[in-house]
Amino acid sequence: MSAATVVRISDLHKSYGTTPVLRGVDLEVRQGEVTCVIGPSGSGKSTLLRCVNHLEKINAGEVEVDGELIGYRRHKGRLHELKDRLITKQRASIGMVFQNFNLFPHLTVLENVVEAPIGVRGLSRAAAVALGKELIARVGLAGREESYPRQLSGGQQQRIAIARALAMEPKLMLFDEPTSALDPELVGEVLAVIADLAEAGMTMVVVTHEMAFARQVADTVVFLDEGRVVESGPPAELLSAPRHARTREFLARVL
Ligand code: ADP
Ligand code: MG
DSSP states (O other): OOOOEEEEEEEEEEEETTEEEEEEEEEEEETTOEEEEEOOTTSSHHHHHHHHTTSSOOSEEEEEETTEESSEEEETTEEEEOOHHHHHHHHHTEEEEOTTOOOOTTSOHHHHHHHHHHHTTOOOHHHHHHHHHHHHHHTTOTTOTTOOGGGSOHHHHHHHHHHHHHTTOOSEEEEESTTTTSOHHHHHHHHHHHHHHHHTTOOEEEEOSOHHHHHHHOSEEEEEETTEEEEEEOHHHHTTSOSSHHHHHHHHHHO
8 A cells, every 4th residue: 555645736837926936837645755955046946835835825836745735625616815814823733943943042942942832732731841841851951851942952952943833743844955054064954864863754845955965864855946856766767867957057156
């Protein structure tokens, strides 16, 4: 039996003003799979992730997560925009980790992690703290619960950002260049946490320039260029024997 589809994107179009950024993207991610998205700067990678968790409104096409249309509901053959409350609920089941950590600077590590489970999921403080401590340990930072973000290295902050996203017990995790803002010596510890999550069966879409990571961890690599999927496939194929000239040119620049 093949695993269920968690993400299904079909013919997704997104423009900013009159500038098309995504020009008909199709993508499927099955339960427990890791998809790495690679591509040049400006190709639409961040926009693609932002459409999946409805940080951007799409212009055409469909995004489904776990069988639910994101941002819309179908009624009598027509699409109707969801109310904000329902969009918030959909978004709560999708974890996102950004390039720049985005921790709350005035909150401790533990408070950063428990804020959403208490405020959005409605967990009791005791339950959220227990979960938070477990997740902080899982990203290798047990003992740092009372530290403030500024007291942590970039790599540690990003690991806390991952713990914070996991505290919502998401069915899908999105990573947007999670190591691009880090000093080179801190990249490995963050990628190791993401690889552990993959090992544990989390479904993920990871935008990254770390080709060695993509090769090791991805089930599928997608090459995006000018708002279209040029090609996709297992890393051993796409990274070693790309079929398209544009993929070859891109890889020649980054490998
Ligand atoms: P990538 O993540 O692959 O570098 P992005 O998705 O960030 O690409 O951006 C794709 C294109 O859309 C770029 O040309 C960028 O300048 C443009 N863009 C991104 N966000 C906005 C926005 N909020 N308003 C207008 N243009 C945007
Ligand atoms: Mg980007």
